[in-house]
Amino acid sequence: MFDLRIRKVMExxxxxxxxxxxxxxxxxxxxxxxxxxxxxxxxxKRLVGIFTERDAVIxxxxxxxxxxxxxxxxxxxxxxxxxSPEESFGQALLMMYESGFRHVPVLEKGMPIGIVSARNAxxxxxxxxxxxxxxxxxxxxxx
Numbered sequence: 001m002f003d004l005r006i007r008k009v010m011e012x013x014x015x016x017x018x019x020x021x022x023x024x025x026x027x028x029x030x031x032x033x034x035x036x037x038x039x040x041x042x043x044x045k046r047l048v049g050i051f052t053e054r055d056a057v058i059x060x061x062x063x064x065x066x067x068x069x070x071x072x073x074x075x076x077x078x079x080x081x082x083x084s085p086e087e088s089f090g091q092a093l094l095m096m097y098e099s100g101f102r103h104v105p106v107l108e109k110g111m112p113i114g115i116v117s118a119r120n121a122x123x124x125x126x127x128x129x130x131x132x133x134x135x136x137x138x139x140x141x142x143x
Contacts, residue, residue, distance in 0.1 A: 006092055007085035010106045010114035017042045017112065020049070020073035024060050027051055027072055037119075038103040040112045041076045047105055047112045049076030054102070082107045083116065092116050 016039045018027055027039050031053070041049035051072045059075040060067055082105045083092050092104050096118055106114040 004089040005085065006083055006087050006089050006106055006114075006116055009089050009120045010085065010116045015112070015114055016040065018051075018072060019043060020071065020076070022072050023068055024051075024056060024065075024070045024072065024075060025067040028056055028067065036115075037117060038115060039072070040105050040115065041072050042112060045111060047080070047082065047107060047110075049073070049078045050080045050103060050105060051076040052101075052103055077101075080105060084108060085113065089116065089120070093118065093121055 014034055014036045016030055016034050016036050018030065018039050018041060020041050020043055022039075022041075031037065031039055038050055038052040040047055041051055049072065055075055055077065056067075059065070060070055065075070080101075081095060081099065083095070085106055085108055096102060096104060102118045104116050105112050106116060
């Protein structure tokens with residue numbers, strides 16, 4: 001998994017972006033509609049934060065804030081850690097584990113192009129890829 005590049009596993013199709021002034025309520029509806037756990041908060045095409053399901057629970061619901069009037073800028077994680085598409089997926093998983101988060105924005109030339117999540121590690125295609133890589137490695141080691 002440490003040889004697998006983020007570009008191969010990141011979610012592009014499901015990438016959800018919203019401006020900082022978006023209400024939590026609207027962001028939550030968009031996340032539900034796209035079946036994603038995070039929205040990248042973008043201003044002038046640049047990543048300024050990330051808002052996750054966990055943020056909704058801890059920073060909004062648990063604190064009794066109104067999701068209709070609270071905006072992402074007030075409850076997002078500002079300036080989140082990011083990765084490039086050429087970095088190792090294994091390193092990204094390690095970063096998530098050590099830092100206690102589940103989603104990492106993928107930036108290329110400073111622009112958000114995707115997102116990786118801990119859930120990507122459970123992807124059946126990734127599992128198949130990993131098994132095949134291990135099988136090939138074993139065959140090569142037998143030579």
